[in-house]
Amino acid sequence: MNTCFCIKCQSMKKLSISLLLLWVSCTCMMAHTISVGYVNKKQGSLSELFVKGKTSGSVATCIDASMLAQYTGNEVRTVRVALPSDKKLVDSVVVWVRASIDGPNVSAAKLTRFQDEYPTMQQGWNEVTLDKPYAIAGSQPLYVGYTYYQRTKVCYIQTVETVDNQDTYVKLGAAAEWTQQQHPLAIEIGIDGSSMPQQDVWLMKSRGLIEGDGTRQVVLNLYNHGQQPIRNITFNLTGNQYDKRVTQAVDLAVDEMGRFTVAIPDANSVNTGDELNLVITQVNGETDGHAADNQGNCLFNYRRIVLIEEFTTEQCPNCPDGAEKLHEVINSDEGWGEHIAAVCHHSGYHTDDFTTAADLSYEWFYNADGGTFAPAMMFNRIPIDGAPTVFPSSSEMIATCVNNIIEEESALVISTKAVASENGKTATVTVKGQRIKPFGNTDQRITVFLTEDNVQAKGQAGAPTAPYYHQHLMRAVNATWGEPVDWEDDDFSYTCTFTLDESWKKKDLTVVASVGSYDSSDPCNCQVENSAVAKLTSSTTGIVDNTCQPSSVIPSAYYTISGTQLATPMHGINVVRYSDGTVRNVLMK
Numbered sequence: 001m002n003t004c005f006c007i008k009c010q011s012m013k014k015l016s017i018s019l020l021l022l023w024v025s026c027t028c029m030m031a032h033t034i035s036v037g038y039v040n041k042k043q044g045s046l047s048e049l050f051v052k053g054k055t056s057g058s059v060a061t062c063i064d065a066s067m068l069a070q071y072t073g074n075e076v077r078t079v080r081v082a083l084p085s086d087k088k089l090v091d092s093v094v095v096w097v098r099a100s101i102d103g104p105n106v107s108a109a110k111l112t113r114f115q116d117e118y119p120t121m122q123q124g125w126n127e128v129t130l131d132k133p134y135a136i137a138g139s140q141p142l143y144v145g146y147t148y149y150q151r152t153k154v155c156y157i158q159t160v161e162t163v164d165n166q167d168t169y170v171k172l173g174a175a176a177e178w179t180q181q182q183h184p185l186a187i188e189i190g191i192d193g194s195s196m197p198q199q200d201v202w203l204m205k206s207r208g209l210i211e212g213d214g215t216r217q218v219v220l221n222l223y224n225h226g227q228q229p230i231r232n233i234t235f236n237l238t239g240n241q242y243d244k245r246v247t248q249a250v251d252l253a254v255d256e257m258g259r260f261t262v263a264i265p266d267a268n269s270v271n272t273g274d275e276l277n278l279v280i281t282q283v284n285g286e287t288d289g290h291a292a293d294n295q296g297n298c299l300f301n302y303r304r305i306v307l308i309e310e311f312t313t314e315q316c317p318n319c320p321d322g323a324e325k326l327h328e329v330i331n332s333d334e335g336w337g338e339h340i341a342a343v344c345h346h347s348g349y350h351t352d353d354f355t356t357a358a359d360l361s362y363e364w365f366y367n368a369d370g371g372t373f374a375p376a377m378m379f380n381r382i383p384i385d386g387a388p389t390v391f392p393s394s395s396e397m398i399a400t401c402v403n404n405i406i407e408e409e410s411a412l413v414i415s416t417k418a419v420a421s422e423n424g425k426t427a428t429v430t431v432k433g434q435r436i437k438p439f440g441n442t443d444q445r446i447t448v449f450l451t452e453d454n455v456q457a458k459g460q461a462g463a464p465t466a467p468y469y470h471q472h473l474m475r476a477v478n479a480t481w482g483e484p485v486d487w488e489d490d491d492f493s494y495t496c497t498f499t500l501d502e503s504w505k506k507k508d509l510t511v512v513a514s515v516g517s518y519d520s521s522d523p524c525n526c527q528v529e530n531s532a533v534a535k536l537t538s539s540t541t542g543i544v545d546n547t548c549q550p551s552s553v554i555p556s557a558y559y560t561i562s563g564t565q566l567a568t569p570m571h572g573i574n575v576v577r578y579s580d581g582t583v584r585n586v587l588m589k
Helices: 007-028 065-069 319-330 357-366 395-406
Strands: 034-037 045-051 056-063 075-082 090-098 107-112 125-135 142-150 155-159 168-172 179-181 187-192 201-210 216-224 230-239 242-252 257-263 275-283 295-302 306-311 340-345 376-379 412-420 426-435 444-452 473-477 491-499 509-517 528-538 555-559 572-578 583-588
Touching (some): 034 056, 045 395, 075 090, 075 142, 216 230, 242 257, 306 357, 319 340, 340 509, 357 473, 412 509, 426 444, 426 509, 426 528, 444 491
Parallel strands (some): 306 340
Antiparallel strands (some): 045 155, 075 125, 075 187, 090 107, 168 179, 216 257, 306 376, 412 426, 426 491, 509 528
């Protein structure tokens, strides 16, 4: 073996080792920017806030001193904003940070629509680096906003409906005064520095969940504000003589949100209506750097499934956008999809080849002397502004309606299953339920819908590209207004049978069973209490394989849920067309 004892070689080795150690040290201590604000990365949607003509508009949100206090000694280095309306209508935007809303800019940055020395505006979120960092003292609030200079047309401002905050301001017009708004703007600050906590989880939301089989779980919405990925958390769950400590593995990257469902021990001692206190005590086995936001309450309720009925037709040019909003919520990381049962009625704006007699009958819910529209949606048929039908203005609006319903305790536990006959010509649906407490009117009905996904449109108006595929298309219903529930004390069991058309793809058929009230004289008095969803299964195997393809069958094209063709698959639900001509929904991770 030849060994080199050259002084120069030994020096180079020491230098290489030193550089390697330095690189490892820097990698381990690499700083991560943390997003701070009120909207939690929600981009929001267009509001009714606008100004006309060639002028400027300003918007601002106040970051409270208590929110900044935990980051004392660090700096605001970036600002993220979702810009108003079409970027082509705005010449430039100045993003700024101020100590007071009318004070001078402490830090600022500029965006334009031109190809110049400034960054170019992007549709949606824009993250800009400030011209100088703002040092956080922790004792003063901070005003963050932007001023945009529009051309001659109307520009609408983005707000987030799912969050309420009173420290939001707008000034529409160069000579206008600041006015306070109810909903926050799509603005966040990016904080970084040498004093950022390594372990810092924010318990955004917690709730208890009781499944139909009696399983008890807690659902946690977490945000990682620390500098290290979160691999596990430990929490205490106490109250009503229940006291347990749980350590749960999680996988949450820095500056990311996640939703985790955790089964709890000794679950039978927790009952519906119990409210327990949950406190996260450790993150990755260490003390949380900011424990003030680690506590929440868990109210244990049975799972609620919200029946969303969408009115849509192929003649409606705005309906693809409405369908896209619904599927943004269904596929959201917030977990709304597990609480939604969707059924699409092809009525409300003329009719098409998929319209059924029941779809037309449901126009009664508009409660508007014959006036109808699409897209429209109903949420458990609950009246909103005088009628159960509302216009889905944004995905945030849909999520808000769903959240408001599932937060309330369900008075009914319901389950369903659907089995196809051996010859595939019929499907038998069984629905079972238990009444936890009285609800609704005395006339209670069970309605069972049969829906199909991935149905190719004949000619959808407003579709971004062809082909366009309908989702949740109602193929059949047991009875337009449901059938009376036959209660035995507080339980019921119901069975019905559907005849299956040969053209319907059995792998894409879903049953939605709903129980609620019916009042033939008042469409505002027909609220659904709870629903259940089941895919159609085979009578021979009990399951339908929705994922496996023969080796000779390969994907040939990818589309969004609204029909826009994709160059490559995207994260979330993709509509995939295969080489044998079949189409199905596939979750891409």
